[in-house]
Amino acid sequence: MSLVTLASSLYHILITNLQGQTLLRGTLENGLYRLPSSCQPSPLRAFFGERTSLECWHRRLAHPTEPILRRLVSTFSLPITSSSLPNICDSCQLGKSHRLHLPKRLESSKT
Known part of the structure; x- marks a missing residue:
């Protein structure tokens, strides 16, 4: 069951909910539809001074x-x-582990 409707023309796309309210509107750019972002861009940060182990x-x-x-x-x-x-860390230890091989032939016990 779809909760949204997708309508597109040659250069535009419109996404609406079941009540007909527009959720997103986009335009075609370089083969992809550009949709507006709901989050604000944050300033770039680098933590060069932060020491870690x-x-x-x-x-x-x-x-x-x-x-x-x-x-x-x-x-x-x-x-x-x-x-x-x-x-050695757990991930490295697991990454270096190997599965045990089965013997080429199994000994059968005769009773």
Whole structure:
């Protein structure tokens, strides 16, 4: 069951609810319908001064190995609170795990 109606012409689109009230109106631009955004753009912010743990950077940067992570921290002067990294994170441990193989032939017991 549809809760909205979609009407389009060559360059315009109109989306209305079941009561006929217009919800969105858009125009065609470069093959896509441009719809107005309901949220206001926020100013861009960067948190260069905020220090975080090496473990957090490890997660943010898609779990690189420790030598690569330390090189990234050094090269890009990433702000860290502690330089110690736990032995291995859970995600890395799961990613490196393998399923056990079944033996090529199963021994059958004769009773």
